[in-house]
Amino acid sequence: MDKSSYDPKRTPEQSIYEYILHSVCVSRLAGIVAEELGFEDAFRKDMELAGLLHDIGKGRSGELDFSGSGEDGLAKLDIDALRSSRTHPSLGYMILKEEGYSNFVANAVLYHHENYDGTGFPSNLRGKEIPVAARILRVCDTYAALITNRPYRRAFDPDTAMELMREDVKYFDMKVFLAFLTVMQEEKNQKLITRIIQSESTLEDLAWEQNIEMKEIDLLWQNLCRD
Ligand SMILES: [Fe+2]
Numbered sequence: 001m002d003k004s005s006y007d008p009k010r011t012p013e014q015s016i017y018e019y020i021l022h023s024v025c026v027s028r029l030a031g032i033v034a035e036e037l038g039f040e041d042a043f044r045k046d047m048e049l050a051g052l053l054h055d056i057g058k059g060r061s062g063e064l065d066f067s068g069s070g071e072d073g074l075a076k077l078d079i080d081a082l083r084s085s086r087t088h089p090s091l092g093y094m095i096l097k098e099e100g101y102s103n104f105v106a107n108a109v110l111y112h113h114e115n116y117d118g119t120g121f122p123s124n125l126r127g128k129e130i131p132v133a134a135r136i137l138r139v140c141d142t143y144a145a146l147i148t149n150r151p152y153r154r155a156f157d158p159d160t161a162m163e164l165m166r167e168d169v170k171y172f173d174m175k176v177f178l179a180f181l182t183v184m185q186e187e188k189n190q191k192l193i194t195r196i197i198q199s200e201s202t203l204e205d206l207a208w209e210q211n212i213e214m215k216e217i218d219l220l221w222q223n224l225c226r227d
C-alpha cells in the first residue's frame with residue numbers, strides 16, 4: 001500500500017490498517033508523554049496499552065463504515081457517522097471489560113474524548129474529574145488523528161496540526177499539553193511518529209518493530225472488522 005498518495009476509495013482492509021497505525025501512534029506518544037510527566041514504568045506501559053486500544057469500539061459503533069463521496073472525492077461524514085462516533089468510547093470500554101482489561105485501561109478508553117473544559121463526551125467531565133490517563137490520550141489522539149488521512153479529509157502536516165491544537169488548547173490539560181510539546185520538539189520522536197504513519201509493514205512486523213504484543217493487534221483487528 002502506498003501511503004504517500006491519498007486514495008479516498010480505499011478498501012475496508014486499508015482503512016482498518018490505517019486505524020491500527022493511528023492506534024500504534026497514540027500508544028507510542030502516550031507512553032513518551034507519560035514518561036515526560038514523570039510517571040513510573042508500570043503507568044507508562046498501561047498508557048501504551050490504553051493508547052493502542054483507545055478506538056477499539058469503532059468497529060461496533062459502525063463508524064468505519066463510510067460511504068458516498070463528497071466534493072473533491074473525499075467521503076462524506078454523514079449524521080449517522082457523527083452519531084456513532086460518539087458511542088465508540090463506551091463500546092470500547094465494554095469490549096475491554098469483557099476481555100478482562102484493568103479499570104485503568106478501560107476508563108482511559110471510556111473518557112478519551114472528554115475535554116478539559118467540560119465540552120467532551122460521553123459524560124461531560126471537566127478538568128481533574130477526567131482520569132489523567134484519558135487526559136494524556138486526548139492530547140496524543142488529537143495529534144495522531146490530525147496528521148493522518150481520514151475518510152472525510154486529508155492529513156495535516158505536523159506544524160499545522162500543532163497550530164490547530166494550540167487554537168483548541170481549552171480542550172487539553174495544560175500540563176499534559178506542555179509535556180507533549182516538549183517531547184515533540186525532539187527529532188527522534190517526530191521521526192518515530194512519521195515512521196509509524198508511513199509504515200507499510202505487515203501487522204506482525206509492525207508489532208515486532210514497535211514492541212507490541214500480537215494478541216493486542218489481533219484483538220484490535222477483529223473488533224475493527226466487526227460491524
Ligand atoms: Fe476515539
Ligand SMILES: [Fe+2]
Nearest residue numbers: 054055141145
Ligand atoms: Fe483515535
